[in-house]
Amino acid sequence: MPPSAQDVREHEQNQVQRASFETMLKGECDADTQTIFDEYFSHFVVPNDEGKCFKCGTVQAGLMAALIGGFVYDLQHGEGHCSKCHWPARANHYFKDRNGKELGSMQMILQYHPDFVTKTARTSD
Numbered sequence: 001m002p003p004s005a006q007d008v009r010e011h012e013q014n015q016v017q018r019a020s021f022e023t024m025l026k027g028e029c030d031a032d033t034q035t036i037f038d039e040y041f042s043h044f045v046v047p048n049d050e051g052k053c054f055k056c057g058t059v060q061a062g063l064m065a066a067l068i069g070g071f072v073y074d075l076q077h078g079e080g081h082c083s084k085c086h087w088p089a090r091a092n093h094y095f096k097d098r099n100g101k102e103l104g105s106m107q108m109i110l111q112y113h114p115d116f117v118t119k120t121a122r123t124s125d
């Protein structure tokens with residue numbers, strides 16, 4: 001029996017690794033802070049070394065992206081999408097602890113994990 005569309009989609013989601021403290025940051029911090037980062041990063045796909053879109057392979061980050069425009073900002077601050085397949089991503093990240101105290105921020109294009117995406121950006125965006 002051929003796999004159903006649902007099976008294919010689930011398989012695809014399982015193939016995409018979620019980001020985490022471990023895969024994103026170097027160094028150490030207390031367990032509480034690590035949990036905050038783990039939760040935050042789990043919404044995103046681990047970026048590959050070439051900075052390519054995990055969906056279509058268009059380069060999102062780095063000099064090539066700057067030259068060919070692989071990532072397009074949306075109107076909402078820090079949000080954007082792949083210029084080719086429109087998969088959504090966030091470029092500006094702000095981290096806060098449990099009490100709302102700022103831990104820091106970072107600028108890096110991270111694509112949303114398929115588990116959190118119901119539709120891609122409109123082609124008119």
Ligand SMILES: [Zn+2]
Nearest residue numbers: 053056082085
């Ligand atoms: Zn793409």
